Structures are given as C-alpha cells and as structure tokens.
Amino acid sequence: MAASQALSQRQRQVWQFIAKWSYNKGYPPTYREIAEGLKMASVSTVVYHLDALVKKGYLRRTDNAARSIELLIQPIPALPRNEQPKPISAAVVRVPIAGDIAASPPIQAHPERGEYLSLPIAMLNGNHDAYILRVRGWSMVEAGIGDGDLVLIQPTDIADNGEIVVACLDNDVTLKRFYREGHQVTLRPANPNYQPIQVNAAQVRIQGRLMCVIRRLSEN
Structure with missing residues (x-):
C-alpha cells in the first residue's frame, strides 16, 4: 500500500x-x-x-x-x-499555540506569538476557540503526556472530578487531574514521583480541560 x-x-x-x-x-x-x-x-x-x-x-x-x-x-x-499521507479530513483549521504549561510544579505561562498548528477540524468537536499548550515536565507521564508534547485544550471554567485540566494558581498554570471535595481541591499528578497539590477551591481557577494529546516527530 x-x-x-x-x-x-x-x-x-x-x-x-x-x-x-x-x-x-x-x-x-x-x-x-x-x-x-x-x-x-x-x-x-x-x-x-x-x-x-x-x-x-x-x-x-x-x-x-x-x-x-x-x-x-x-x-x-x-x-x-x-x-506523505493525505489528511483524514480535507477541512483543517489553524489552532494557536498559546504557550507552555507545567506537567510539574506550576510555572508562569509564556504566551507564544504567531505560532499555530493545522489540525483536522473534526478534532475540535465544535470547540472553535480551542487552543494548544506545550507541556513542560513529566508529572502526567502515566496519563500518556510527556515533556514536549502538545495538548489541545477546550476553554472552560468548570470541570468534573477526574478530568485533566489547565489550572491557574496565583497566575501560574499547571496540567493536572482535578478533584474537588467541598471547599478543598486536589490537583493530582499522574506520576508517583510528584506530590498532589491541595488548596482551597477559592485559590484555583480552571481555564480549560484536556481534549487530546498531540505528539510531533522531530524534524531533525
């Protein structure tokens, strides 16, 4: 073939x-x-x-x-x-790479300027305001997310327990599994070498939830 x-x-x-x-x-x-x-x-x-x-x-x-x-x-x-393979769908859209996010302790976001990735529009599942973040760190490796991977994010300020989210803590951002019990929020890594982050719910702002992980081969 x-x-x-x-x-x-x-x-x-x-x-x-x-x-x-x-x-x-x-x-x-x-x-x-x-x-x-x-x-x-x-x-x-x-x-x-x-x-x-x-x-x-x-x-x-x-x-x-x-x-x-x-x-x-x-x-x-x-x-x-x-x-080279033809795209799965002829309809593609340019999705902005909005910056870096920590799969480790929270880091300050570093927005990119003018960087985009073309994706099949079907991947957005109707979320046309979706954006991409570049992962830094290994705290989510057991969820299949490694350092340097790109993650497609659906903007939202709410999340269900167990979802992987973009969480903002004092203007720093991190990618973790979200759990809430009463007024307590736990941001849980997917790597036993990292500790969960436990804070009052008022200290956490959800900015988005994970849609999928995108890996790109090195061009070198």
Missing part, C-alpha cells in the same frame, strides 16, 4: 476510535481496548490495521509499552513528499 493511498473503511474506523478515545480520556487505548471497542476478533487483527496506519504515517508506536499509540497530526518528515 502506498502511503498516499486513502485509508480503507476499517483503517479509518480504527484511527477515529483512537482519536475519540484519546479525546475523551486524555491517553490512547491499548490494543485490547481497540479490539473490544470495534468488536474485532483478536488483538492480532488490531495490530494488522495499526501496521497499515503506521505505514501511511497516521500513527507511531513504541514497542513494549502498554499505551504505545501516538497519533501523528502531521506527515512523518522522513517520508518522500509524494508518499
């Missing part, structure tokens, strides 16, 4: 399942979760379709990792131009 060929119906279903799962949960599904979600007979069938998506440049996988699937929004740089 040439990388420039369109996806088959089943490949598209697999890609869309991974994208939707990542949007809802903030991390990619396992092979078994894909098989169960799409009612496939075996994990080997999932691997077959993932191999095709990797070859066409829509995914990257890391061996020996439980959640090893990475959606690639841009074509793999190493592919020849005539073999």
Whole structure:
C-alpha cells in the first residue's frame, strides 16, 4: 500500500476510535481496548490495521509499552513528499499555540506569538476557540503526556472530578487531574514521583480541560 493511498473503511474506523478515545480520556487505548471497542476478533487483527496506519504515517508506536499509540497530526518528515499521507479530513483549521504549561510544579505561562498548528477540524468537536499548550515536565507521564508534547485544550471554567485540566494558581498554570471535595481541591499528578497539590477551591481557577494529546516527530 502506498502511503498516499486513502485509508480503507476499517483503517479509518480504527484511527477515529483512537482519536475519540484519546479525546475523551486524555491517553490512547491499548490494543485490547481497540479490539473490544470495534468488536474485532483478536488483538492480532488490531495490530494488522495499526501496521497499515503506521505505514501511511497516521500513527507511531513504541514497542513494549502498554499505551504505545501516538497519533501523528502531521506527515512523518522522513517520508518522500509524494508518499506523505493525505489528511483524514480535507477541512483543517489553524489552532494557536498559546504557550507552555507545567506537567510539574506550576510555572508562569509564556504566551507564544504567531505560532499555530493545522489540525483536522473534526478534532475540535465544535470547540472553535480551542487552543494548544506545550507541556513542560513529566508529572502526567502515566496519563500518556510527556515533556514536549502538545495538548489541545477546550476553554472552560468548570470541570468534573477526574478530568485533566489547565489550572491557574496565583497566575501560574499547571496540567493536572482535578478533584474537588467541598471547599478543598486536589490537583493530582499522574506520576508517583510528584506530590498532589491541595488548596482551597477559592485559590484555583480552571481555564480549560484536556481534549487530546498531540505528539510531533522531530524534524531533525
């Protein structure tokens, strides 16, 4: 299969399942979760379709990792131009990269100027005011979010318990799981080497919730 060929119906279903799962949960599904979600007979069938998506440049996988699937929004740089994949959807939108956010202790935001990333408009799920932040640190690594990753954020000032949010503390921002009990808020990391942040609810301002994680290959 040439990388420039369109996806088959089943490949598209697999890609869309991974994208939707990542949007809802903030991390990619396992092979078994894909098989169960799409009612496939075996994990080997999932691997077959993932191999095709990797070859066409829509995914990257890391061996020996439980959640090893990475959606690639841009074509793999190493592919020849005539073999770069066509976009899943012809409709794309430029989403602003608004700055950095800590997946570690909170840091002060550093807004970018004029930096954008083109994404399929379907990824925004109607949230046309969505924006992107660049992650600094490793406190959310067990949620599939590492240092240097980009995260797509839906602006909102409310969140449900367990959601990964952009939280502002005294003008510093951090990316953590949100939990509220009464007047107490806990911002919980996804890394046992980091401690939860516990503060009064009045000290926390929610600025957005995680839609999905975007990883880009190095162009070097």
